[in-house]
Amino acid sequence: MTRALTRKGEATRARIVAGAAAEIRERGVDEVRLEDVMAHTGTSKGQLFHYFPDGKEGLLLAVAQHEADQVLADQEPMLSNLTTWPAWLAWRDRLIERYQAQGVKCPLNGLLGQTGRRAPGAQAIVTGLMWRWQKAITEGIRHMQSTGDMAGDLDADRAAAALLAGIQGGVLLLLSTGKIDHLEAVLDLTIDSLRAGARTA
Amino acid sequence: MTRALTRKGEATRARIVAGAAAEIRERGVDEVRLEDVMAHTGTSKGQLFHYFPDGKEGLLLAVAQHEADQVLADQEPMLSNLTTWPAWLAWRDRLIERYQAQGVKCPLNGLLGQTGRRAPGAQAIVTGLMWRWQKAITEGIRHMQSTGDMAGDLDADRAAAALLAGIQGGVLLLLSTGKIDHLEAVLDLTIDSLRAGARTA
DNA sequence: TCGGTTTTGGACTTGCAGGTCCATTTTTGC
DNA sequence: GCAAAAATGGACCTGCAAGTCCAAAACCGA
Incomplete structure (x- = not known):
């Protein structure tokens, strides 16, 4: 190869x-x-x-992989260390900052459906990115549960899935409307609700 | 015209x-x-x-508008009548059902960035869709607040924004992974958290 | 230094898909 | 019924952008 x-x-x-x-x-x-x-x-x-x-196809795939890795790298070192509430907030801030700066220029945009259905490879890259992303969030939640900072009866995987979905949607809305409000709202409200669960515990 | x-x-x-x-x-x-x-x-x-x-450009715009309208129409009559908890759940079910059936075939996919940046018209259609969608959700929340079914101190617009973002992300993840789990998770958890607020009130 | 290999430049080919044009048929209003 | 307008069919044009090819240059290991 x-x-x-x-x-x-x-x-x-x-x-x-x-x-x-x-x-x-x-x-x-x-x-x-x-x-x-x-x-x-x-x-x-x-x-x-x-x-x-393989021509353009291959180049696009390489670019996609490059950008996918970048997306996660840009969230470090927060994403891999969601172990305290301040860490979660710092992560939140980083996300806002990153996407604020990026604006409507989405690197991976257009990889779904279109190229996604054309090339199974592109699909795999996006799926892989989401998988890694969600895994990191899940681990963060589990850690918080282990320290009693989040409710233990919470389904970590499900909560992570919801949060990831919120982020993706927030970014999508940033792309279409140009406003970052949705991303902010979804991050704040979702994290708040994770926090709220702890009070009960 | x-x-x-x-x-x-x-x-x-x-x-x-x-x-x-x-x-x-x-x-x-x-x-x-x-x-x-x-x-x-x-x-x-x-x-x-x-x-x-205007050729393909114009046709695509017409198709986009057609599909955008369809997206909202498919959620009726629930979306315009989010006045009780059962109504909210029925709406949730309709969304799951609709997107489950649709699977990876997204009508509006590819309208962002690509065609979106190419044609300001496409951008406008998507923005309009999101705007109408969020407006309906906001109204539902406001109504629930007026009946005391949701916490009155909740920022309805912000909550609606977050929920809309969650839905969009859930759909996006359905498109890329083929699984509807994210959409389900985000709907259930977000609606639950709206509900939880009411208990306090 | 030398032979083989990789790297580079750029002219050329090719297929295709959007768009143009006009001749013919059908519909409409009166 | 009849003229004008709209609807239809399909041949043709055209430009562009991906992909091919090969010859020249740079590079590498002995």
Whole structure:
């Protein structure tokens, strides 16, 4: 798979992925032509097909993976350490901050349905991202339960699923309306309700 | 605007929109060619451009509006009458049922970012849909507050925003994972938390 | 230094899908 | 019934963007 790639080649490949990702974030997936990527990264068509023999399809997949990883990385170190209430709030703030800055430029947008149904690969990347994301949240909830900061009778997985869904919807609404209000509301209210459960316990 | 459209013309136009919508639901926006629509609806290219002078762009917009209206219509009469707890639960059930049936075939998918940034019109349609949707939920909450079934100190608009975001995210996760669990979780937990507020009051 | 391999540049091909055009048929209003 | 307007069918055009190909340059390990 990763056969025969010199250091230089590796660098070029990375440059292509990063450049394509930037371009896509800026103008949307299906507005980006290979020529745009070439111009933006200072590469030739020969290079593109050299590093991505499957053409645009393969490049898009690589970009998607790159962006998916980035989404999670941007939430660290909070996401992996949801062990106290301040940590949860810091995570919340990071999310707001991140998406506020991103605005309507969603890197993974358009990967569902469209490319998603076309390429099972894209579907897998998104599913994988969601899976990892939810797992981290679930672990956070479990930890809080173990310290008695959240109600023990709460279904951690279900609560994490709901929170994840809320976040996704908040982002989606940010994309369509340009306002971050929904994301803020869903984060605050959901986290509050997790907190409320603890008082009972 | 709607100048010179005989009954027959009206019917043909409607047939095109409905057929295109079906095709798009089935195979995704950018997998559908005008030729597919022609085949599926038994129309010719001349007709397509006769009824949609702006070409594909215009047709897509019409389809989007059609689907957006459908989304809300499918939630009636529950959505406009969220006046009792049973009504809320019936609405919840209808949503699950509707999206369960729909599965991964999202009619409005791909309208964000991509076409969304390309056509301000598409953006407007989605925004409008969300706006109407949230308004209905807000009204339901307000009504429940007026009868004392929900806590009066609750910010109805904010709660509605959060619930709407949750639904959107749940649907998005249905699209990417194929499982309806997230939607169920977010609906149940969010509605429960609205209910919990009332006990305090 | 040298042979093989990777990297690079860019001209060229190709298929396709959106859009144009017009000739023909059907409908409408009077 | 008849002219004008709308509806229909389908051949044709056109541009673009993905993908192909190959020859030249840079690079690597002995």
